[in-house]
Amino acid sequence: MTVRPLCAALLAAFAVPSFVAAQAQHAHVHGQAFVDVAVDGGQVEIQLRATAQDLVGFERKPANPEEEARVSAARKAVLDHARLWRFSVAARCVAEGPVLEVPGAGDAHDHDHDHEGHDDHVAHSDWTVRYRFRCSAPEALRAIESGMFAVFPSLQSATVQVIDATGAREETLTASANRLVLVR
Numbered sequence: 001m002t003v004r005p006l007c008a009a010l011l012a013a014f015a016v017p018s019f020v021a022a023q024a025q026h027a028h029v030h031g032q033a034f035v036d037v038a039v040d041g042g043q044v045e046i047q048l049r050a051t052a053q054d055l056v057g058f059e060r061k062p063a064n065p066e067e068e069a070r071v072s073a074a075r076k077a078v079l080d081h082a083r084l085w086r087f088s089v090a091a092r093c094v095a096e097g098p099v100l101e102v103p104g105a106g107d108a109h110d111h112d113h114d115h116e117g118h119d120d121h122v123a124h125s126d127w128t129v130r131y132r133f134r135c136s137a138p139e140a141l142r143a144i145e146s147g148m149f150a151v152f153p154s155l156q157s158a159t160v161q162v163i164d165a166t167g168a169r170e171e172t173l174t175a176s177a178n179r180l181v182l183v184r
Ligand SMILES: [Zn+2]
Pocket: 028, 030, 051, 053, 059, 123, 124, 125
């Protein structure tokens, strides 16, 4: 398995600050999620980043109990890994606890963005969730299907950076093409 050391090196890249910084520079685009998928043997790591606009429906602090309930529901939904990520059954993948990073109100950043139609607020916020799965039969892992478009209907597409046995590549997922085929 000559590809293993390469994979390990690429996975290690996830941990270095420059990679994190590169991720942070992704545009804030309503309707679009950014996903990183790294498959290394039986370990699958997924990072999902999406705007609060798509996940919650607004990007400011909740102003009343109804909005607080929407934030809670969104938190629950993004942590529901079984609905968001489905693996080839034969690969027997199990999830380790997902981690959600929601910026606090003070972290909401205003910056240039590519979308239009909501100049009513200046602060945008993104949610980031990391998932980790271990597959006991990784040779059977052929594809990962995402339920994110069903769970969060305002998401139109996801730009996916995949690192698997063939190296790194970019794919686009949509509601009608929500299956990421892996190369083993
Ligand atoms: Zn926004």
